[in-house]
Structure formats: C-alpha cells, structure tokens
Amino acid sequence: MEELSGGRESAIYRDGEVVYRPLQPWSSTIHLVLKHLEQANVDESPKFLGVNQDQEILSFVEGNTYNYPLIGAIATNTALMSAAKLLRKIHDSTASLLARLDVNAHRWMLDPREPFEVICHGDFTPYNVALLEDTVVGVFDFDTAHPAPRIWDLAYSIYSWAPFKTDSNDKLGTISEQEVRAKLFCDSYGATELEREQLADAMIQRLQALVSFMRSEAGKGNESFAENIEKGHLQAYLNDIKYITENKQKIRYALCNT
Numbered sequence: 001m002e003e004l005s006g007g008r009e010s011a012i013y014r015d016g017e018v019v020y021r022p023l024q025p026w027s028s029t030i031h032l033v034l035k036h037l038e039q040a041n042v043d044e045s046p047k048f049l050g051v052n053q054d055q056e057i058l059s060f061v062e063g064n065t066y067n068y069p070l071i072g073a074i075a076t077n078t079a080l081m082s083a084a085k086l087l088r089k090i091h092d093s094t095a096s097l098l099a100r101l102d103v104n105a106h107r108w109m110l111d112p113r114e115p116f117e118v119i120c121h122g123d124f125t126p127y128n129v130a131l132l133e134d135t136v137v138g139v140f141d142f143d144t145a146h147p148a149p150r151i152w153d154l155a156y157s158i159y160s161w162a163p164f165k166t167d168s169n170d171k172l173g174t175i176s177e178q179e180v181r182a183k184l185f186c187d188s189y190g191a192t193e194l195e196r197e198q199l200a201d202a203m204i205q206r207l208q209a210l211v212s213f214m215r216s217e218a219g220k221g222n223e224s225f226a227e228n229i230e231k232g233h234l235q236a237y238l239n240d241i242k243y244i245t246e247n248k249q250k251i252r253y254a255l256c257n258t
C-alpha cells in the first residue's frame with residue numbers, strides 16, 4: 001500500500017489499480033455521480049468500486065499529477081484546453097442525472113446552488129487532474145461535487161487555471177497572460193457570451209463562498225480548515241478576491257472580445 005501525496009496527509013492510499021479514500025457523510029451521493037459518469041463513458045473519472053469499512057474504493061486514474069507552482073506540462077496551453085474540454089464533457093453528461101435526482105434528498109459537501117444546470121466538480125483545479133504528456137486525461141477528488149450552474153465551476157476552474165492568483169508560490173504570468181489563458185479556457189469549454197460577461201463576478205462570488213465555508217468549518221471545530229486558515233490560505237483567497245475585483249473590467253473585456 002502506497003500513500004498518495006497531493007491531498008490530505010495519511011488519508012489517500014493506492015494498492016495497484018485501486019485507491020482508498022476516507023468515507024464522508026456525502027460519499028453515497030458522490031458514488032451516484034461516479035456511477036453515472038461511468039455509465040456515460042466519462043472514462044477520465046475514477047470508477048466507484050465499493051466501500052470497505054470507513055473507506056471508499058475507487059479505480060486509480062493513470063497519469064502524471066502536479067501542483068502549484070504550475071511548471072512544465074501542467075502550465076501548457078494544451079493542458080489548459082484539454083482541461084476545459086474535460087470539464088465540458090463532465091458537465092454535459094451530468095445534466096441527465098440531475099434531471100432525475102431529488103437534489104435536496106441527498107447530502108453534499110458544498111451547498112447546491114440554483115439554478116441547477118449541471119453537477120459541478122467543485123474543485124476542478126490543476127492539482128486534481130492527471131496528464132499524459134501535455135494532455136489532461138483524468139480527474140479525481142469528486143468530494144466537492146454539487147449541483148449548480150455551469151458558471152459556478154467555470155469560475156473556480158478558470159481562477160485556478162489562468163491562474164488569477166497572487167500568492168508568490170501559486171502565481172503565473174501577468175494579468176494580460178492570465179486573461180489570454182482564461183479566454184482559451186472559455187473558448188475550449190464553449191462558454192456562452194453571458195457566461196463570459198458574468199465570469200469575473202462569478203469568480204469573486206465563488207471565492208467569497210469558499211472563504212465563508214472555510215470559516216464556518218473551522219468554527220465547527222474542523223481542524224484541517226483551522227489549519228488551512230492558520231497557514232494563510234484564507235488570506236490568499238481574500239488577496240485574490242481583491243486582485244480580481246481590481247481587474248474585473250479588464251478581464252470581462254478580454255473574455256468577451258475576440
């Protein structure tokens with residue numbers, strides 16, 4: 001058994017083609033999503049194989065994994081474009097599940113957000129995908145999946161992939177270069193004009209929701225969130241909200257004009 005890095009410590013293990021992750025109160029909902037993706041031939045996502053006491057058993061997704069700072073294959077336009085196409089594929093394929101799901105009858109880690117258009121991954125970032133050479137061929141870590149409009153996932157993904165980040169470890173490129181990458185993501189996803197117009201505001205709202213969630217979890221005694229706040233992660237999101245707010249008009253202009 002090998003411990004997998006890139007997420008929580010001492011929690012995620014691999015044994016050959018199988019991955020063990022801790023079961024959570026919302027896991028049975030996520031298993032429905034993973035089973036649906038398998039039936040819809042979204043082979044890039046892990047397959048749900050079963051549960052074992054307090055762990056879920058998923059298939060191992062092949063490929064190289066990365067984290068910030070974005071260097072090498074993960075920083076290429078090929079990676080960005082293939083990520084956007086995969087997000088589109090996941091969204092499109094979840095619409096039919098959502099149509100027959102009673103959203104409020106299931107538990108979710110993140111609150112469902114209306115209008116329910118698709119099931120968002122919730123954390124579709126460079127550290128939750130797998131690459132073969134420069135192409136994104138897999139995605140994992142579906143715990144944060146929840147029903148929401150497409151723009152809600154697009155906002156957090158583009159924030160992470162452009163990336164509109166100011167932290168010295170996480171930042172990449174100038175604001176203009178980030179806008180070019182954000183536009184490429186929108187183009188590859190097939191974002192509508194309205195989604196492009198709304199994107200900068202949606203990024204701010206999505207980050208504000210994340211900050212509220214982190215504060216509320218830490219307030220409930222969730223130690224990993226308290227630790228995240230202590231490490232400065234919440235402050236980093238607040239700094240990024242300020243950065244995106246300052247550049248809002250410029251981002252909107254770059255996304256909406258060809």
Ligand SMILES: Nc1ncnc2c1ncn2[C@@H]1O[C@H](COP(=O)(O)OP(=O)(O)O)[C@@H](O)[C@H]1O
Nearest residue numbers: 004005006007008012046059060061065140141
């Ligand atoms: N099904 C999977 N296939 C391949 N690698 C995985 C899979 N699940 C997790 N991993 C690896 O383990 C790391 C941590 O898992 P992840 O599900 O992202 O945990 P966390 O929820 O703590 O972020 C990931 O970054 C990835 O490298």
Ligand SMILES: [Mg+2]
Nearest residue numbers: 006007128141
């Ligand atoms: Mg992860």
